[in-house]
Amino acid sequence: MIEVKNLSKEFEGHLVLNDISATFRKGIVNMIIGKSGSGKTVFLKCMVGLIRATSGEILYEGRNLLTMKPKEIKQLRREMGMLFQGSALFDSKTVLENVMFPLDMFSRLSKKERRQRAEFCLERVNLLQAAHLYPSEISGGMMKRAAIARAIALNPKYLFCDEPNSGLDPQTSQLIDGLLASIIKDFQITSVIVTHDMNSVMNIGDHIVFLNEGVKEWEGPKEKLNDSESEALKKFVFASDVFKKNMESQDESEQAKEEELIYKMQRENPKKE
């Protein structure tokens, strides 16, 4: 579990994150949503230690990142998988070599074991057949899958993703979403996924944190998004067609269920003439 407490970040006197607290539990899909400029990426970068927060606490199973010694931070980094915008694969390495890279750098496994682990990860994202290809020879969706395989190579406890679907078509996005969700659940990873894609939120989100102008306006389970009193959140979700469609089809299926129930009750208890 990661707990963020009263996190603030200032850039030259400009407050970009204002007193944010949030909890991210393991084995579920945690998502940070909000419109452009709301502070999602800065929040994520503070969480992984790429940007130093001005104040607050970031607790990894109770260990505060902001007061850790460099050695402890180094150790913690090895427990983190990261998937940032763009796939950031090495062009000069094959897909397999890319996935082996973190293992070569940080594990004590033998070459054969590193290769086996990389192949296992590629198999997990259904990309083993492309192991020998170079990034320039594969599609954007395949690159994303290779990047996911690389992010999970060291069997991370924590997985951070910034807009994992950026630049992908809707079908491939769905595939990547499904893959991330199943990996997070199967390996019981503590995840934090930044997105402004409501499709993804509706498809795989479990726990949602909504940021607005650097402030946490709402946090809760996806199913409760619609109950929020936050005007900014309502505006954000209803700006997305997918949410409206989803709610309409939920309404329709609720209505169909109600009609079915009334019909059943009428059949079981016919009115006596």
Ligand SMILES: Nc1ncnc2c1ncn2[C@@H]1O[C@H](COP(=O)(O)OP(=O)(O)OP(=O)(O)O)[C@@H](O)[C@H]1O
């Ligand atoms: N290094 C920096 N120095 C100064 N200001 C910054 C820096 N990085 C980000 N900001 C500011 O912080 C605010 C939040 O930016 P951030 O990138 O976190 O937004 P976001 O919600 O991720 O947006 P998007 O969805 O467009 O990526 C913006 O006003 C941005 O200009």
